[in-house]
Amino acid sequence: MAKSKTKTKKKGHKMADIADRHVLYQKSVQGPDSDIPFFEHHYEEYTGKKLRNFREDFCGTAAMASYFVTHHRNNRALGVDLHGPTLEWGIKHNVSRLTPKQQERLTLVHGNVLDRHPWRAQMTVAMNFSYMVFKDRPTLLKYFKQARKSLQPGGLFMLDIWGGSECFVPQEEPRDVENSDDDGIGDFTFIWDQDVFDPATHFYTTRIHYTFQDGSEMRDAFIYDWRLWTMPEVMELLREAGFEDVHFLWEGTNKRTNEGTGTYHRAEVGEADTAWIAYIVGVNPRKR
Numbered sequence: 574m575a576k577s578k579t580k581t582k583k584k585g586h587k588m589a590d591i592a593d594r595h596v597l598y599q600k601s602v603q604g605p606d607s608d609i610p611f612f613e614h615h616y617e618e619y620t621g622k623k624l625r626n627f628r629e630d631f632c633g634t635a636a637m638a639s640y641f642v643t644h645h646r647n648n649r650a651l652g653v654d655l656h657g658p659t660l661e662w663g664i665k666h667n668v669s670r671l672t673p674k675q676q677e678r679l680t681l682v683h684g685n686v687l688d689r690h691p692w693r694a695q696m697t698v699a700m701n702f703s704y705m706v707f708k709d710r711p712t713l714l715k716y717f718k719q720a721r722k723s724l725q726p727g728g729l730f731m732l733d734i735w736g737g738s739e740c741f742v743p744q745e746e747p748r749d750v751e752n753s754d755d756d757g758i759g760d761f762t763f764i765w766d767q768d769v770f771d772p773a774t775h776f777y778t779t780r781i782h783y784t785f786q787d788g789s790e791m792r793d794a795f796i797y798d799w800r801l802w803t804m805p806e807v808m809e810l811l812r813e814a815g816f817e818d819v820h821f822l823w824e825g826t827n828k829r830t831n832e833g834t835g836t837y838h839r840a841e842v843g844e845a846d847t848a849w850i851a852y853i854v855g856v857n858p859r860k861r
Contacts, residue, residue, distance in 0.1 A: 589789035592758055595634055595662050597783050597794065601750045601763035602701060605640035611837075613644070615822070615854070616696050616729055625649065628694035628723060630686045631703030634663035635679075639671060642678045649678045651692045657683050687716055689723070696729045704732060705799035708776060710810070713802070717814035717855075724857040730816065734804055737848040743767050745782075759786045775801045804843070807853055816855030823851050 616624040625647050629638040632652030641650040654660050660683055668676060682690055686699075697720055707713040720730050746765045752758055766780040781795040804821065811819045823840035824833045837852055 587789035588758065588761075588785035588787050589783070589791040592761075592783070592785070592791065594783075594791065594794040595659070595666070596756070596758070597761065597763075597791070598781070599634065599636050600752055600754075600758075601748075601761075601783075602781075603636050605637045608637060608700070609641050609644055612696060612698060612731065615731070619729060619854075619856075620695075620727060622695070624695055626693070626695045626725070627651075628653070628692065628697040630697060630699040630720065631701075631706075632663070632681070633659050635660065635667055635681055636663070637698070637700070638679060638681070639663070639667040642671065642675045646674075649680075651680045651682065651690070651694065653682045653684055653686050653690060655683070655685050687712070687719060689719055692723065693725045694723060694728060695725055696731065697723055698731045700733050702733060702735055702797075702799065705777075705802055706797075708798075708800040714810050714814055717811055717816070721815050721855070721857050726857060726859040728857045730811070730855045730857070732807065732853045733850055734802070734807060734821075734853055735848075735850050736801075736804060737846050739848040740767065740801065741770055741772065743770060747784075761785050770801070775803075777801045804851065804853065811853065811855040814855075815858065817858050818856045819853070821851050821853045824849065 612627070613624045616622070625645070626649050627638065627641045628651045629635065630653050632638055632654045633656070635652040638650040638652035642648050660681055664681065668679060668681070671679065680692065684690065699720070704713065704716060707716055724730060744767050748763045748765070750761050750763050752760050762784040764782040764784065766782060768780050769778040777799045779797045779799065780793055783791040783794055808819050808821070820839055821843070822837035823843055825836050825838060826832070826844070827834050843849070843851065
């Protein structure tokens with residue numbers, strides 16, 4: 574495999590010392606150019622309407638919210654995150670690249686998703702298992718209730734969820750990332766570290782590390798303290814929060830290769846795979 578070009582670094586500087594962890598995260602974990610069309614497609618398929626008002630909870634660097642406002646001249650987005658420095662990074666590196674008109678259609682809130690924010694979306698998402706930071710039932714239920722209140726009547730709330738027998742096993746899973754951008758980083762390896770799991774509580778410590786072509790390694794670029802919620806728990810809590818037609822989207826399987834197709838469809842029954850990612854959707858009831 575051909576390696577992407579790496580700019581000459583000053584002598585003694587290793588890539589792990591100079592690479593920006595947020596850049597690495599956006600290249601290895603996020604994909605707004607595929608995620609936003611997926612959200613738009615599912616929203617339009619379900620409601621028959623175009624998605625024009627979008628909210629990204631736990632938005633971090635606001636990569637998705639920033640991308641959404643570039644997708645159509647009438648698109649508006651709200652991003653909410655509690656970590657100020659990460660939001661500031663996103664403003665500097667993502668929002669600054671938008672045109673003035675696009676920036677006018679993007680609102681970023683340094684605040685808690687448990688609080689109510691006066692903006693009603695057609696669709697709200699909480700991706701990358703971010704809601705698992707809420708480790709007890711009352712707090713997660715409170716979040717789901719606030720998420721429903723943030724939606725327009727008939728609006729959709731979407732979460733991703735992770736499961737399978739392998740998710741209970743402490744292990745490090747590397748994945749090579751091809752980086753064709755001329756940004757000096759070159760190709761690198763993303764490492765997902767399932768560090769400590771307690772089966773009694775489902776509390777989980779997971780980590781992200783990166784290794785580079787020069788042999789250096791960035792350990793603990795990100796550390797997460799979560800509760801690994803199960804699909805039945807999340808769907809039950811969504812219904813308790815007042816959502817209707819709570820359903821999930823399951824990834825299709827290529828029968829020839831027995832691998833995932835990368836496309837997700839509504840399903841009634843999942844598959845007992847060793848590792849899977851699915852999407853859960855709740856619908857805010859229309860006013861009667």
